[in-house]
Amino acid sequence: MPSAALQRKWQGRLSLTLLLAPALLWLCALIILPHIDLAILSFRERVGPRHYVASLAQYRTFFAEPLYWHVFVRTAVMSVVATFLTLLLAFPIAWIIAKLAQGRASSLLFILCLIPFWVSETVRTLGWMILLRESGVLPSLLVKLGITAVPVELLYHDATIMVGLIYTSLLFMVIPLISSLESLDNALIEAAYDLGADGFAILRAIVIPHAAPGITAGCIVVFMLTLGNYLTPTLLGGKNSQWFTEQIYTQFITRFNWEQGAALGFLLLALSTVMVMVGLRLTGQRFGDVMRRT
Amino acid sequence: MSTADLVADAVVKRFAEHIAVDSLSFTVERGSFFSILGPSGCGKTTLLRMIAGFIAPDSGEISIGGKSMQGIAPNRRPVNMVFQQLALFPMMSVGENVAFGLARRGVARAERLRRSQAMLERVGLGGAASKRVDELSGGQRQRVAIARSLVLEPTLLLLDEPLGALDLKLREHMKIELKQLQAAFGTTFVYITHDQSEALVLSDHVGVMSQGRFEQLGTPQDLYYRPHTPFVASFVGANNRIVGRVTSVDHASVEMTTADGWAIRALKKGAMAVGDAVEGFVRPEVASLGRTQTELPAGQPWHAGEVQSLLFDGANSAVLLQERRTRREFRIALPQTGQFSDLKPQEKVLFSFDPERAVCFPARAGAAGHDA
Numbered sequence: 001m002p003s004a005a006l007q008r009k010w011q012g013r014l015s016l017t018l019l020l021a022p023a024l025l026w027l028c029a030l031i032i033l034p035h036i037d038l039a040i041l042s043f044r045e046r047v048g049p050r051h052y053v054a055s056l057a058q059y060r061t062f063f064a065e066p067l068y069w070h071v072f073v074r075t076a077v078m079s080v081v082a083t084f085l086t087l088l089l090a091f092p093i094a095w096i097i098a099k100l101a102q103g104r105a106s107s108l109l110f111i112l113c114l115i116p117f118w119v120s121e122t123v124r125t126l127g128w129m130i131l132l133r134e135s136g137v138l139p140s141l142l143v144k145l146g147i148t149a150v151p152v153e154l155l156y157h158d159a160t161i162m163v164g165l166i167y168t169s170l171l172f173m174v175i176p177l178i179s180s181l182e183s184l185d186n187a188l189i190e191a192a193y194d195l196g197a198d199g200f201a202i203l204r205a206i207v208i209p210h211a212a213p214g215i216t217a218g219c220i221v222v223f224m225l226t227l228g229n230y231l232t233p234t235l236l237g238g239k240n241s242q243w244f245t246e247q248i249y250t251q252f253i254t255r256f257n258w259e260q261g262a263a264l265g266f267l268l269l270a271l272s273t274v275m276v277m278v279g280l281r282l283t284g285q286r287f288g289d290v291m292r293r294t
Numbered sequence: 295m296s297t298a299d300l301v302a303d304a305v306v307k308r309f310a311e312h313i314a315v316d317s318l319s320f321t322v323e324r325g326s327f328f329s330i331l332g333p334s335g336c337g338k339t340t341l342l343r344m345i346a347g348f349i350a351p352d353s354g355e356i357s358i359g360g361k362s363m364q365g366i367a368p369n370r371r372p373v374n375m376v377f378q379q380l381a382l383f384p385m386m387s388v389g390e391n392v393a394f395g396l397a398r399r400g401v402a403r404a405e406r407l408r409r410s411q412a413m414l415e416r417v418g419l420g421g422a423a424s425k426r427v428d429e430l431s432g433g434q435r436q437r438v439a440i441a442r443s444l445v446l447e448p449t450l451l452l453l454d455e456p457l458g459a460l461d462l463k464l465r466e467h468m469k470i471e472l473k474q475l476q477a478a479f480g481t482t483f484v485y486i487t488h489d490q491s492e493a494l495v496l497s498d499h500v501g502v503m504s505q506g507r508f509e510q511l512g513t514p515q516d517l518y519y520r521p522h523t524p525f526v527a528s529f530v531g532a533n534n535r536i537v538g539r540v541t542s543v544d545h546a547s548v549e550m551t552t553a554d555g556w557a558i559r560a561l562k563k564g565a566m567a568v569g570d571a572v573e574g575f576v577r578p579e580v581a582s583l584g585r586t587q588t589e590l591p592a593g594q595p596w597h598a599g600e601v602q603s604l605l606f607d608g609a610n611s612a613v614l615l616q617e618r619r620t621r622r623e624f625r626i627a628l629p630q631t632g633q634f635s636d637l638k639p640q641e642k643v644l645f646s647f648d649p650e651r652a653v654c655f656p657a658r659a660g661a662a663g664h665d666a
Contacts, residue, residue, distance in 0.1 A: 191381035194346060195395035195442065196369045205394070209385035 042262035058263030094177035173218035180214025305354035316506035332503035374443035389423030559649035571657035594646035
């Protein structure tokens with residue numbers, strides 16, 4: 001009966017559409033529509049009260065003004081460094097959880113990684129401030145131990161920002177690493193060992209090639225989170241943190257220059273897209289494969 | 295001992311309360327194919343991993359090629375292992391897999407390529423160097439795993455049930471291939487398996503292992519025809535196991551009777567007296583079948599049976615009988631002459647066996663009650 005078959009087909013389509021509806025709605029209302037609006041904003045210029053013309057002036061300002069350039073490059077470089085350091089720190093943690101710890105110890109260690117994320121990022125960052133500010137816990141401890149004569153200000157350094165960024169991102173690196181390391185057959189490691197490889201050779205020839213999609217996935221997520229982070233650089237770096245998201249904030253909220261802010265926002269989006277593509281190209285991986293592993 | 299490639303001396307390994315390997319000593323001659331045969335959990339994997347160096351013995355010593363392996367890491371031992379699941383590196387091509395060990399030894403790239411290519415040709419995979427591992431068939435992967443180890447010219451090649459994952463037909467084929475490879479290379483092979491047929495077909499010597507000890511160490515023929523313990527008799531090859539008590543005994547042979555009164559005669563193995571619990575073993579091919587007494591070999595005590603089922607398996611066909619009075623099962627291999635091809639279930643038959651070719655052991659502790 002063709003009419004019944006047709007009806008079934010329509011029912012199938014309808015239920016699929018309904019299932020996808022919340023996601024599509026979310027995508028349209030909160031991602032696509034604002035971005036279209038921002039794109040229009042970024043390509044116009046105010047020439048008089050309530051009078052705008054299409055123009056590339058906002059982007060021209062970015063390239064003409066050295067401060068924007070400086071902050072843009074600085075944010076990119078620091079994000080790359082933070083991503084790399086997070087990887088270095090997360091790899092041993094993931095290795096211990098995935099390969100060395102057995103049963104309950106493994107899940108306990110994972111929960112220990114997770115627990116800090118029950119607290120909001122703001123509170124966590126304020127916690128760092130309590131520890132690191134001049135009258136805080138760590139400087140007074142250093143004085144007591146006789147390492148420094150007077151309390152030193154540990155906040156508002158680039159290193160402080162770095163610590164905060166790594167701390168915030170660690171879990172997002174650990175999770176994809178654990179899942180990719182867990183799928184590595186221990187027999188492969190033993191076989192390499194048996195064939196004469198030492199620890200470094202096993203890491204380079206067996207473990208890293210196997211975990212590459214997980215490493216890339218973690219790096220992409222951490223890089224994007226870091227690049228777009230506002231709270232941590234602002235609170236831990238203070239006025240001199242010079243993070244690009246702060247420039248965007250300033251344009252929108254302080255200067256009320258939405259056109260310039262929108263242009264800077266798009267430049268940040270372009271930066272993260274280009275960096276991720278370059279990263280994938282350098283490691284010879286495909287975006288779809290990598291995302292399936294996260 | 296210059297001709298021994300592997301010497302184990304009183305090797306012990308405990309895991310908590312459980313003794314995995316219990317004071318084991320043995321020697322494997324250079325160039326021989328040595329198998330360790332045992333059921334799962336007998337400690338054979340632990341033993342192999344101690345030889346490879348992945349775990350250290352609690353006491354005792356393992357020497358390979360005349361050198362003690364005490365404290366020597368797996369990557370520094372003259373031993374290579376073929377893993378149960380082969381553990382080929384999926385991130386590398388076949389050629390890179392074979393060259394991996396050479397690279398770790400610092401062999402130059404050109405030499406590495408030449409030697410791995412030569413090794414692949416020797417195992418019949420000359421054109422496969424650039425293929426990915428998952429493009430190969432099960433048997434080809436097997437050969438790559440062996441080539442990857444043999445290219446390093448180890449003193450000893452360890453094989454951990456490498457045929458277990460293959461289907462029956464391929465397993466039969468690989469058995470022959472393994473034996474030919476071993477003969478061609480002359481490397482000493484130490485092979486562990488729970489499959490008695492693999493051990494019998496492949497090996498020069500077999501150690502039958504149970505609960506961390508060797509029950510018997512000998513040639514496949516020894517194990518099959520002259521088992522030393524009831525475990526070996528029941529584990530190696532098919533056997534009819536009959537449990538009972540001794541009713542009469544002389545210096546070489548014994549008459550035993552089952553609890554329900556079936557009496558058989560067999561060779562005496564070990565000390566026993568009238569009334570002792572014993573286990574008798576009769577191989578299916580030792581017994582003869584007949585419809586009348588005249589069809590049976592003269593001079594053998596005969597028993598009456600009833601056909602329960604026919605187990606057709608080509609050359610390995612057998613018939614499962616019940617002893618007519620006690621209803622005890624007894625398996626007899628069918629002769630290849632087709633003489634009994636018309637046998638029917640429930641048919642009354644006679645059977646006999648040479649008491650000189652049946653064996654009787656003192657019963658093992660805890661094994662007396664049940665029949666095999």
